[in-house]
Amino acid sequence: MASAHDFFLLGDHEAAKHLVASTLQGEGFTVTTTPTGGLLAKRGSAAATVWLGGLAGKNFHMSFVVDFMVDQQGRLVARLNRNMTGGALKGGAIGAAKTNTAFEQTANAIGSALHQAGVLAESISQP
Template identity: 50%
Template sequence: MPESHDFFVAADPESVRARVRGALAREGYTVEDGEQGALRAVRGSLGLTLLIGGLANDRTFHTRLDVQIMVTPEGRTVARLIRGSGKSALKGGAIGISRGNRAFEQAANAIHTELAQAGILTESVPG
């Protein structure tokens, strides 16, 4: 499973940030501004996840994702989705790993769909 996913976008960084924020919010994440224009998205309850581990459902299983919004030297805007800190295995063993993988995949799909439907996605590269 990739640890990151790059979305190359034909739009300015601020509009990309707003679209990514909206896509993650629709997936149930609370999205906050991070350092240097990044986004930090959190879903679920860490306490509940540590208590019941893999028995937590997709929306209550604690997941953290980070999104960096960058501009390449060529002037292309890139939104990089990164698995957040906090190992899924420690929060539910094999089931926790599976839930973490699924959450990352669902978030990547939501961002991809949002950017593609807006007609601004030029390339999507798992990393």
């Protein structure tokens, strides 16, 4: 079960950041900028999750963060992160499973969009 996924990107850094943000929005997340220039992606209802836990269904609240950095080769690295305990604390085993599934689907969607745009050099899942 991965806690982060790194995407190594070619080309214009700002265009790649925009593509990552629009992909997250396409996956149903509300995206805002973090103080460090990354992205905070949230979806679901915190209230429904508090009341129903893992049984909140499509309203199960989750959030992921994308941090951006530049590697030694000058490539933009987009690191999709998740809080390993957040899903379990909010919804027990069901919440953890929902968060894991959503994280994998989100990583796959970002990877696919970047590949289709021709900007994905490589991607690595981090434990």
